[in-house]
Amino acid sequence: MIIVMRPFVAEADLEAVTSLIASMKLSSHVSRGAERTIVGVVGITNDKDTLRAQFVQMEGVESVVPISRSYKLVSREGRRERTIVRLPNGATFGGEQVAIAAGPCSVESEEQVRATAEAVSRAGANLLRGGAFKPRTSPYAFQGLGEEGLKYLRECADRTGLAVVTEVLDTRDVELVARYADILQIGARNMQNFGLLREAGGAQKPVLLKRGISATIEEWLMAAEYIYVAGCHDIVLCERGIRSYDSQTRNLLDLSAVPVLHTLTHLPVIVDPSHGTGIRALVAPMSLAAIAGGADGLLIEVHPNPAAALSDGPQSLTLPSFAELMGRLAPVAAAVGRSLPAPALAA
Ligand code: PEP
Ligand code: MN
DSSP states (O other): OEEEEOTTOOHHHHHHHHHHHHHTTOEEEEEEOSSOEEEEEESOOSOHHHHHHHHHTSTTEEEEEOOOSSOOTTBGGGOSSOOOEEOTTSOEESSSBOEEEEEOSBOOOHHHHHHHHHHHHHHTOOEEEOBSSOOOSSTTSOOOOTHHHHHHHHHHHHHHTOEEEEEOOSGGGHHHHHHHOSEEEEOGGGTTOHHHHHHHHTSSSOEEEEOOTTOOHHHHHHHHHHHHHTTOOOEEEEEOOBOOSOTTSSSBOOTTHHHHHHHHBSSOEEEOHHHHHOOHHHHHHHHHHHHHTTOSEEEEEBOSSGGGOSSOGGGOBOHHHHHHHHHHHHHHHHHTTOBOOOOSSOO
């Protein structure tokens, strides 16, 4: 159930509502917009009609909306305004300006991260991506550099005006990764790792939640709800392709998820065309299509020498091809009323 308060409601009226919710052993989640405050009521209750009647009569309450959806707080009904996630370097997800995250699949060396960060910053990216902890299908594959990799990301991003997005794989590493990252990535394989969702949601950092390999949109939003309930309201959803029967591409990039999500949730949605296709030549066309279709940003794998990459070389753009893509994206973004970030480093 969602309780919509009147515009500019008095604190005392809001307090009366949340106290009543607490006295019923339910929990409340307050979402404050520019004009209006909305209270999400979470918990199990048998008598919804009585509950509704009680709240609707309270001072400061405008309306009470019963929600049958299982995700409440991340739903459009849960918050009227779209969420804009802002990072310390000025990058935004969900505003007029789209966010562009670029970088290697895995952090391999300081030199590799430095060269990539400089090039993508000059080309106009505003986040540096790269995995220091890698979820690999084989236990024998390169697993990442751990904290050493996090240090390279942080130092190179700071030197080039970028924010850091990097994956956290394990609840035991959330605090460590949160010390270095501006936004914590939860990967496709962990979308329903509920312990990790809770832990990341409590880390006081924004969270980028990738779609699970076979997750429905509803399951994905339920996973986002876990993070929201744990205290993190700055969540970015990332479509990265789902398993399909067709082996022409690594995954089936579901671009329709972008407009579908925009009708269901107030959270921003970005697209990862690299994992979504697995093929370098498809990254540019899918990036253009994603922005044209309303995506709030892109997450793109870029490597100084893809042929020598320790992971995902075949889907990684070279540094010049990333710069070329950024040039092609600008008119598409403008055509749909969006803009690209201004480069932090001179070209
Ligand atoms: C990644 O972005 O580094 C990654 C491992 O992606 P996914 O979780 O989508 O496979
Ligand atoms: Mn990868």
